[in-house]
Amino acid sequence: MTNGHGVMISLGTLQSSELQKIRVASAYLFSLDHAKDDVFIESLDMPMVKKAFRAKAKRYHPDHCRDTAPDDIRKRNERFVKVEEAYRVLRSYLPESDSTCGTEAERERRIIAVGGAKGGIGKSIFSANLAVFLAGQGKKVVAVDLDLGGANLHLYLGETFLKGSINDYLQKRVPTLDDIAVPSRYGPLLLGGDSSQLGASNIGFSQKLKLVKAIKQMDADYTILDLGGDTSFNVIDFFLMADRRVVLTTCDPASYLEAYSFIKVALCRRLNRLFGIESELRKRKDALLETIIEEFIQSQMGSKVRPICELLSEVTEKLPGRVDVLRDAIGRFSPLLLVNRVGNRCNVRQVVKRLQDVSRKVLSVNLSYLGALPQQAEIEMSARSLVPVMTSHPDSVFARDMKVLAENLIMN
Numbered sequence: 001m002t003n004g005h006g007v008m009i010s011l012g013t014l015q016s017s018e019l020q021k022i023r024v025a026s027a028y029l030f031s032l033d034h035a036k037d038d039v040f041i042e043s044l045d046m047p048m049v050k051k052a053f054r055a056k057a058k059r060y061h062p063d064h065c066r067d068t069a070p071d072d073i074r075k076r077n078e079r080f081v082k083v084e085e086a087y088r089v090l091r092s093y094l095p096e097s098d099s100t101c102g103t104e105a106e107r108e109r110r111i112i113a114v115g116g117a118k119g120g121i122g123k124s125i126f127s128a129n130l131a132v133f134l135a136g137q138g139k140k141v142v143a144v145d146l147d148l149g150g151a152n153l154h155l156y157l158g159e160t161f162l163k164g165s166i167n168d169y170l171q172k173r174v175p176t177l178d179d180i181a182v183p184s185r186y187g188p189l190l191l192g193g194d195s196s197q198l199g200a201s202n203i204g205f206s207q208k209l210k211l212v213k214a215i216k217q218m219d220a221d222y223t224i225l226d227l228g229g230d231t232s233f234n235v236i237d238f239f240l241m242a243d244r245r246v247v248l249t250t251c252d253p254a255s256y257l258e259a260y261s262f263i264k265v266a267l268c269r270r271l272n273r274l275f276g277i278e279s280e281l282r283k284r285k286d287a288l289l290e291t292i293i294e295e296f297i298q299s300q301m302g303s304k305v306r307p308i309c310e311l312l313s314e315v316t317e318k319l320p321g322r323v324d325v326l327r328d329a330i331g332r333f334s335p336l337l338l339v340n341r342v343g344n345r346c347n348v349r350q351v352v353k354r355l356q357d358v359s360r361k362v363l364s365v366n367l368s369y370l371g372a373l374p375q376q377a378e379i380e381m382s383a384r385s386l387v388p389v390m391t392s393h394p395d396s397v398f399a400r401d402m403k404v405l406a407e408n409l410i411m412n
């Protein structure tokens with residue numbers, strides 16, 4: 001039997017030694033709880049295994065721990081070897097079947113969210129141009145304007161008229177997202193927004209879930225979510241639902257301080273919703289762990305900075321069997337940092353290092369650096385002429401750097 005991604009494991013056909021190997025591998029790549037769960041093991045597929053492997057490899061890869069104590073480095077190396085072995089084991093039971101490999105069913109779909117707490121830093125410019133670039137590579141791309149209070153992605157994609165908007169879908173004026181989708185002239189399919197409607201940006205949690213579900217069901221290789229410039233629940237929840245989470249900043253202190261706040265708020269929301277109805281862990285709800293997390297996050301809201309490692313220590317002490325779940329959630333959060341509007345006087349290395357250091361120390365988050373894009377005069381011209389710069393100036397430095405960055409992003 002397959003689940004649409006490839007061959008699945010059938011427990012009934014395995015010898016007990018094989019099942020044991022699979023459980024051990026699942027414990028390394030997922031968690032102990034997952035390893036004990038027969039339903040979970042039977043639902044494993046290659047995209048899940050690859051994703052988990054990437055996350056663990058990122059966490060334990062020897063190259064990612066240069067400034068750690070030698071003893072820690074040794075432990076990480078040992079863990080990395082186990083993770084690689086676990087990946088090899090699960091892969092051997094989940095061959096990528098010839099009949100589905102490379103077909104519609106097998107295709108890995110990705111949702112990429114573009115956030116960053118500040119307005120005017122280039123989230124929409126980046127989203128539009130990323131979408132145009134990927135569409136130019138022959139991919140099916142959907143660009144979604146989730147800046148519900150300040151929708152303008154359509155303009156950056158050259159569309160001045162929308163036959164409908166996400167708000168029409170949310171207000172049930174149209175039954176499906178296909179009814180509002182516009183094939184934009186530069187390639188991506190566009191789901192535009194209309195912030196001129198009263199209350200456009202105030203949507204409830206169930207509406208958000210409905211929208212997210214419908215977006216996930218769209219036929220696309222890549223779905224790009226352009227988010228608003230704040231840390232409201234809407235923005236953060238859309239950010240968290242993505243597979244790739246890009247945080248944009250510029251070199252301005254106001255911008256990178258907001259980028260840090262954004263990462264922090266998003267992590268807190270993720271932990272607060274660890275067992276929420278939208279979470280894959282909802283069936284493993286642990287009331288005590290939930291309370292510990294909630295109280296910790298409440299205490300964070302005060303003026304005292306409490307690093308997340310204190311939460312990990314508390315859970316290790318009170319619920320040692322559950323600390324892996326928490327570590328895993330933090331490990332998989334993995335935002336990617338992008339510095340935009342880089343000019344001559346911008347010290348990108350310093351900005352990136354500051355953000356990475358504080359994210360690691362305070363949030364225990366590994367903030368990966370995705371890349372930088374230059375301040376480019378042509379962007380303003382392209383914004384005025386409603387032609388994405390990837391099309392109007394394909395040889396510009398911005399377009400060149402954008403290609404490298406987009407490739408990194410989809411390989412990541």
Ligand SMILES: Nc1ncnc2c1ncn2[C@@H]1O[C@H](COP(=O)(O)OP(=O)(O)OP(=O)(O)O)[C@@H](O)[C@H]1O
Nearest residue numbers: 119120121122123124125229341374375376379380
């Ligand atoms: N790399 C760049 N070089 C030059 N100008 C840029 C660059 N990126 C963005 N801009 C300029 O910044 C303006 C704001 O960009 P954009 O609308 O993408 O910001 P935003 O982060 O989406 O803001 P908001 O949160 O308000 O939606 C654009 O009109 C554009 O002129």
Ligand SMILES: [Mg+2]
Nearest residue numbers: 123124147227
């Ligand atoms: Mg925008």
